[in-house]
Amino acid sequence: MKRKGLYILIALALGGAGAVHAQDNTSSSTSTSTDTSTSSTGVSQYDGRWYIAPTVGGYYNDTKRNTNSRQFYYGLGVGRYFSPNWSLDFFFDRTKRTVDSNLGGGSWSNNTYGLAARYYFLDWNAWRPYLLGAVLGTDHHNPFDKNWEVGAEGGVGVSKTITDSSDFRVEAGYRYDWDGKSQPNRNGYGDWFLGFSIVSRLGAPPAAPVVAAPPPPPDCSKQFRNGVNLCDNKCPDLPEGTIVGPDGCPQKVVIDLRGVNFKFDKPKRGDKDISRALAEPTKDSLAILDQAVDTLQRYPDVRVQVAGHTDNIGTAKYNQDLSERRAQIVYDYLVAHGISSSRLDPPVGFGFNKPIDTNDTEAGRARNRRVELQVLQQGQQAAPQSPQGQ
DSSP states (O other): OOHHHHHHHHHHHHHHHHHHHHHHHHHHHHSOTTOOSEETTEESSOOOOEEEEEEEEEEEOOGGGOBOSEEEEEEEEEEEESSSSEEEEEEEEEEEEEBOGGGTOOEEEEEEEEEEEEEEOSOTTSOEEEEEEEEEEEEEEOSSOEEEEEEEEEEEEEEEEEETTEEEEEEEEEEEEOOOSSSTTOOOEEEEEEEEEEEEEOSOOOOOOOOOOOOOOOOTTTOEETTEETTTOSOTTSOTTOOBOTTSSBOOOOOOOTTOOBOTTOSOTTOOOHHHHBOSSHHHHHHHHHHHHHHHHHOTTOEEEEEEEOOSSSOHHHHHHHHHHHHHHHHHHHHHTTOOGGGEEEEEEOTTSSOSSOSSSHHHHHHHSEEEEEEEOTTOOOOOOOOTTO
């Protein structure tokens, strides 16, 4: 081949690389210190710009060609990355071989056009090994024939990003063309090759990805729900006034009045002194009632209903009235000790319909003669009073 053409192409390739370096240095000098999307050491993300790739290399020729064994070639590729791992190039290259003198001498030139795919491994900033595959057509001119033939090539290579707009790559492989006319009794030629390319991307580098600023942390000093700081509240959508635990989620507050037992058939109608109606020792029952008062004072949003119960001695109607008197006298005790009536639903009685123990023994009947505080969440309706006989 003409050495002058090779030297010109090499100069163009090196000049293009120098221009890319200059462009990168200029960009770096004007960029801010916070721009981390590109740098002179390469890019860290997929870059889909079109590129040109001037290439120079050499062949180790098939001995069946009857030409000199080694020869330079030069070419140009145009392509782009279609994903972080795939690129596709349209390429042209040319070489000219010297035919052996015993066959009359002369030259054997090949102008080759093709489509090459490369699959890359590893990150953009690393030395990236890749696989090469190409289909091609070659226009050959020699003393024996002038014609087009199809061909293919495969190989391996390695690529390295050297600026935000350029890569260096070197590849080696095997090219075969099905030229069955240049020489009698020859049906094709396979040549080994080694090539070097400077890949120069066209246009401006892609803009750095926009990273949204994280939302400011909530102001935990003023935001509360049901008395629990919103930063600690795992159930912030509950209605205000709901009884909740330290995590802001619903918590059942139990006001246990078990142990507050009444004497048989007490209180009587018109009796206002609860101590006269309570079973002995009266002070034990009063202590439990005082604990209930304390609980209600510590939970000012709690609303309760006072419900009375009896054993099964006597008629249903009589026991219904008796359970209502028991509920009323406990209701009055709570109000007298500082619990607002607005937090207390009207007292109700359930007669002997809801025992908690057997009515077959005296001890069981004593436990059934009781009053309960039913704690209601905000918006909850109190249980309706059971009709007689239910």
